[in-house]
Amino acid sequence: MNEILKNDLDNISSILEEIKKDSIAFLNSIDEIPTSHTDQKTDSFHLMATGLGASGALDLFNSHFRKLIVSSAGPRYWGYVIGGTTPAALAGDWLTSVFDQNTQSTQGSGDISAVVELQSIKMMAELFGLPDHFNGGFVSGATLSNFTCLGVARQWAGVQSGKDIARNGMSDEIVILAATPHSSVIKSLSMLGFGSNNIVKIKADQGRERIDLFDLEQKLIEFSGKPVILTCSAGTVNTVDFDDFQAISVLKKKYSFWMHVDAAFGAFAACSDNHQHLLSGWENADSITIDCHKWMNVPYDSAIFLSRKEHQKLQVQTFQNSNAPYLGNPAENFSYLNFLPENSRRFRALPAWFSLVAYGKEGFKWIVENSIHCAMLLKNYLEASADFEVCGAVHLNVVCFALKENSKTSDFLDILNGHGKVFMTPTILDGQLCIRAAFVNFRTTKQDVDIAIQEMEEVLEGL
Numbered sequence: 001m002n003e004i005l006k007n008d009l010d011n012i013s014s015i016l017e018e019i020k021k022d023s024i025a026f027l028n029s030i031d032e033i034p035t036s037h038t039d040q041k042t043d044s045f046h047l048m049a050t051g052l053g054a055s056g057a058l059d060l061f062n063s064h065f066r067k068l069i070v071s072s073a074g075p076r077y078w079g080y081v082i083g084g085t086t087p088a089a090l091a092g093d094w095l096t097s098v099f100d101q102n103t104q105s106t107q108g109s110g111d112i113s114a115v116v117e118l119q120s121i122k123m124m125a126e127l128f129g130l131p132d133h134f135n136g137g138f139v140s141g142a143t144l145s146n147f148t149c150l151g152v153a154r155q156w157a158g159v160q161s162g163k164d165i166a167r168n169g170m171s172d173e174i175v176i177l178a179a180t181p182h183s184s185v186i187k188s189l190s191m192l193g194f195g196s197n198n199i200v201k202i203k204a205d206q207g208r209e210r211i212d213l214f215d216l217e218q219k220l221i222e223f224s225g226k227p228v229i230l231t232c233s234a235g236t237v238n239t240v241d242f243d244d245f246q247a248i249s250v251l252k253k254k255y256s257f258w259m260h261v262d263a264a265f266g267a268f269a270a271c272s273d274n275h276q277h278l279l280s281g282w283e284n285a286d287s288i289t290i291d292c293h294k295w296m297n298v299p300y301d302s303a304i305f306l307s308r309k310e311h312q313k314l315q316v317q318t319f320q321n322s323n324a325p326y327l328g329n330p331a332e333n334f335s336y337l338n339f340l341p342e343n344s345r346r347f348r349a350l351p352a353w354f355s356l357v358a359y360g361k362e363g364f365k366w367i368v369e370n371s372i373h374c375a376m377l378l379k380n381y382l383e384a385s386a387d388f389e390v391c392g393a394v395h396l397n398v399v400c401f402a403l404k405e406n407s408k409t410s411d412f413l414d415i416l417n418g419h420g421k422v423f424m425t426p427t428i429l430d431g432q433l434c435i436r437a438a439f440v441n442f443r444t445t446k447q448d449v450d451i452a453i454q455e456m457e458e459v460l461e462g463l
């Protein structure tokens with residue numbers, strides 16, 4: 001064995017101790033670590049002939065890059081929709097790398113990881129109160145989950161007109177309907193060959209981001225006879241608006257179409273008694289996208305897709321890894337190899353499994369309700385303020401706002417983020433530039449909202 005590699009292997013215990021110490025130091029100071037750094041200058045390295053060993057790599061990383069690592073997993077990182085990492089999720093994630101399984105088959109593979117993955121999917125369906133008619137798997141994020149679901153939807157649409165698109169290529173007869181799709185839905189449609197320009201836009205309700213049901217029905221009548229894929233939203237990114245899944249389910253009975261629900265973070269409304277009604281009827285979907293690295297507080301990267309068990313054949317047609325006899329016969333046993341885009345893949349279910357087992361229904365209910373409570377604290381402050389205004393509705397855990405003197409909103413956000421105490425991101429709502437604060441991290445408290453408000457007031461004074 002190479003000498004340095006051998007030395008690392010002999011010292012694995014002290015290397016892990018060192019990483020553990022380093023990790024604890026980071027996690028214990030996560031409240032104080034900046035949420036952003038304005039100075040990104042750093043050195044670049046060339047490949048060395050002789051390596052430094054794991055400990056040397058850690059030292060080099062720490063001396064050059066560590067100071068630029070931000071507390072995106074901390075309590076005041078409110079940009080995008082960034083979850084944190086619960087202790088159990090971290091434990092599962094660490095072990096995922098230690099175990100280094102290649103999660104594929106439930107039978108004949110000789111390892112248990114695919115069984116644990118299926119169990120995790122089942123527990124997640126239980127967490128969201130979904131019936132037993134979904135199967136699913138883990139992918140790297142909601143983008144890949146949307147891609148996976150829409151890939152199966154494409155296969156379904158082809159079958160409606162007697163075509164096997166996975167084998168014979170694309171049909172241009174398929175109609176895609178959407179009102180307020182997430183950017184990753186559009187990206188997935190590009191990747192799948194639908195062409196992102198070919199989405200037929202449905203109107204949204206006046207002043208809302210949800211599907212106008214009258215317009216939807218008009219489109220369904222217009223395209224009757226063609227296979228239609230409808231992409232719905234369970235939680236839009238700006239106002240966290242939900243489509244009316246009950247009403248859409250009624251239409252689905254009348255006009256047959258594929259119903260896909262992007263519930264990347266909105267799925268977690270199911271964990272709160274006061275908010276689960278927002279999802280009512282989503283169980284009638286053909287496929288659902290849910291992120292784990294957002295509101296579930298599992299580290300990057302992790303999401304699941306759910307698709308109806310009755311669509312399993314379509315799923316396998318879409319992702320069948322054929323012509324590889326050494327990988328077994330797909331008809332014989334369940335294998336993720338033939339169920340989702342990737343072939344080799346990590347044991348990505350483990351951090352989610354640890355979290356589900358560690359915190360249960362009540363733990364996630366607490367996380368979700370705490371986030372919503374923090375969003376309401378910020379909203380209440382903004383509404384009472386003379387300088388800020390809330391933009392759009394606050395339906396759940398995201399607050400959009402702007403300065404009343406809107407020309408200063410952009411500078412305000414740049415300066416606020418530059419201070420490194422709280423991080424938010426810009427968005428456009430009804431044509432107006434706003435600032436978006438998304439609450440999903442389990443660490444966030446009222447105190448963090450107070451710190452953010454104090455920072456906001458300081459920035460305002462200096463503006």
Ligand SMILES: *Cc1c(COP(=O)(O)O)cnc(C)c1O
Nearest residue numbers: 141142143144182184262264291
């Ligand atoms: C974040 C998000 C996505 C994309 O998810 P990634 O995990 O970044 O791939 C898709 N849809 C919605 C509604 C989202 O919030």
